[in-house]
Amino acid sequence: MLGRRGLFTAGSAALVAAMTPMPARAAPAGDPFTLGVASGDPLPEGVVLWTRLAPRPFEPTGGLPRADYPVKWQVAEDEKFARVVKDGTATAAAAYGHSVHVDVHGLRPGRDYFYRFRTDRHVSPAGRTRTAPARTAKPERLRFAVASCQNYTDGWFTAHRHLAAEDLDVLFFLGDYIYEGAVSRHGGDRDDASLRLPDTFELATDTLDLYRMRYALYRTDPDLQAAHAAVPWALTWDDHEVEDNYAAAASRHDDVPAADFLVHRANAYRAYWENQPLRRPRQPAGPDMPLHRKLRFGDLADAYVLDTRQYRTDQACGDGILAGCRQREERGRTLLGPGQRAWLLNGLATSEVRWNLLAQQVMMAECRYGGEAGRLDMDKWDGYPGDRAAILATAARVPGTVVLTGDIHFNYAADLRTDFSRPETPPVAVELVGTSVTSGGDGLDAVPKLQQQQRYSPHLRFTNGQRGYVRCELTRDTLRADFRVLPHVTRPGAPITTRATFVSERARPGLVTA
Template sequence: MLLPRRRLFALGGAALVASVPASARAGGPVRSGFPFTLGVASGDPLLTGVLLWTRLAPRPLEPAGGLPPVPCPVSWQVAEDSGFRTVVRAGETVARPEYGHSVHLDVQGLRPGREYFYRFRSGGHLSPVGRTRTAPAKNASPDAMRFAIASCQAYGDGYYEAWRHLAGENLDLVFFLGDYIYEGAITSAGGSRMDATLKLPDTFELETDTLDLYRMRYALYRTDPDLQAAHAAGPWVLTWDDHEVQDNYAGGVPRFTTTPAADFLVRRANAYRAYWENQPLRPPRQPAGPDMSLYRRFRFGDLAHAYVLDTRQYRSDQACGDNLRAGCADRDDPRRTLLGAPQRDWLLEKMGRSPARWNLLAQQVMMAELRFGGPANRLDMDKWDGYTADRARILSLAGTMPGTVVLSGDIHYNYAADLRVRPEAPVVAVELVGTSITSGGDGSDRTPQLDMQMKFNPHLRLANAQRGYVRCELTRDRLRADFRVMSQVTKRGGSISTRASFVSERGRPGLVPA
């Protein structure tokens, strides 16, 4: 029986390798050129382990990365120093074609709270060196933790120089909060990058929906040297938002009603598969068809617990449509959910028993109420404003335990906000919303829309539309957040500066200027 085209692409490399004779599937070294064109990465640090990633792709903008459909051997080393004089772990693995020749190496037996360096070798080629770090021991009491939050890096909207600046920040961790790729067409010249030397294959002018197209889109993004530098500088903890699949999708519901649900789930399966292949995620996170468990918890001694959430896969469809609405009573329906009952109950149970001084919620969309002003006083139904029951449950719990910080992305603006269960109630938590790396172009410091938002939302402490990231330092009793912004991204040579800084005391939540 012939498979429909979309289902054929959903099988991807697995269908190809099945047709290769067993004798050829034994594999061999990479002989097609330098295979580490997509760099290296590490992520999801544990007390004694970390996930190391690379993907072999000597010709990255081709569907199979320029490799035949056979396994390729890869050796690896982890050392205590960047010169690899003290190697503490080493071994060999295989990059398999059914996984896009990606490598997901779960290295265990490391020491807690330590810096390490790693590299790969294949076919006589040596990869760039990456730096990573394990989490502190469970009973450790760290004095401080330095991390950044970032999101939304549309390739065609500008250069990734913000990543180069972030790579020099000497961070313990990066939280990436969604929209790693964008699914829409990219012109052959690369959009706003306007690089005369860049000529993309015509396939990049197609919207992503097949496994091959998603793989190629990740490969394009990962060829950027600034993004590679940020990955190599330290471990990342990632979650997705919508553009990794389709703008504003909700669970199994596509944005456009003309798309059959069955076809959309095939697309979601392709997208989730490519996401796992191209990120430093452990093998147990590998998707099963259109489903992938991404929510998880990380512990950093007794200083902080981080809860990484998925606000896309399990949500109810947006109330009253997925754009700005006023007077939408359906958003308060207690049966509607942003997280899904299992994830929400998991979060409330784990967070409710947390012994850590701080609890970080790393997630995608803005939690604070955001009224857009004017006579209609509209709210965005794609954000937590469209799912008030889930928000009330989480903020009610935050009110019983100090040190809750919500980390968000998605909206391409910088916001600093105090969180309350009700407008007249005390502050129970704070939210840091990071702007985009490039999405939306250069942006600006002030706009009439932002001025109106500051007027109609008294809990906002900052509203800014420049590009960049948020750098944070967490100590035993205080959070400091620096909103780092770029002067430009549509041209090279952008400088970075700190637009605003805020602090919040653990025992007295609320953002105040630093």
């Protein structure tokens, strides 16, 4: 058996011989699989497979004419593809940026599979994926990781190389997959002399072509490709996939009309769907895209993948980190929107599983900046206390709620209470906030701002300002979380270490140092 690294670097000659040639109406010139492969949203009987044809990825159409291409795909039980169990042909349509989304069905639950694509003489790298346990299964454990915030210009994606080596059932990526701002010719702080980007990358993204090229830049990274090829991902967006701190149809810039911003949002959402392993029902219609969904892992866990951007009320008091903002408490303000909130609360209230995971973007725990009176961040759940109160009240009645969070570029471990002003009351849930992959640069272990937050927010059990991800294991009765960190990202090749480990019991939530 090939190791994980060997799998992703296997030569293509044997693969070409193993796959029956198929005609193409216009064969791509050059390797069309420069963006790698991916899988996502595992079900007991299937998974989504993804690739995108782009022989010249930094051009608007990936270096291809505006024509459709047939792409053959295979799923096998073994790395050598001797036992192919599913195959077929999909279309890489020019209208969708030559992306391919294959929703494979008929697989066996809780199994590893291997997959690949071919068009004309070109064969993609092979990927590994894993189906979810059967709905009625009683798994002993679920291994997953939490990652977010990978600004290309802030450093190297070394964390993804380490994620590819973890034995995970699923990776939750919780937003800021790309950043919308300008990228210099050599990749900003990466200062990669081998990189020669066209001048168009100096433009902030707003058109569909610019978004497609931005995703192409990120997906050419070999470490990101390795992580996608190693494990199925469950993704949601935050703000930078469109624009920093946007809210529903409101741009962060007050002078942009809503109608104009919705055109911008439509381009961003279209490119997001094209470039991620998402099923066709998630495909956007103009500026709207139904991203929230639930994934089940036997009777052990339900994962609610949330969207805290598309339906939210505009941030209170003009946005920012503020004290004394009473507008945030006004009735009717919502982070999730009425439909998504009702769907989530109903799912939690009628839960039939041991654990409920809320995979979402922004910090739920109250987090005070600068003293007991403190300032609160209106972009986070602190700006929408009504929705938070409803979720935590439900969690108080349903054991096993774990909130998984990205966005903030720091590590936090937090106990969640129905009343944060009463630290003597028992927690009803826990929150794991994962730091960024690169955003913010190298980072620091001890950050004075974070230490001050802990002083005035005793439910914050741990803070850290380095880069990395959170690795977790759920068993029937316990959650274990390892905060994995890197010493630097502005240089490639950093080692990974575990900075802190916490555990929490299902029947008695609360994070304890392991």
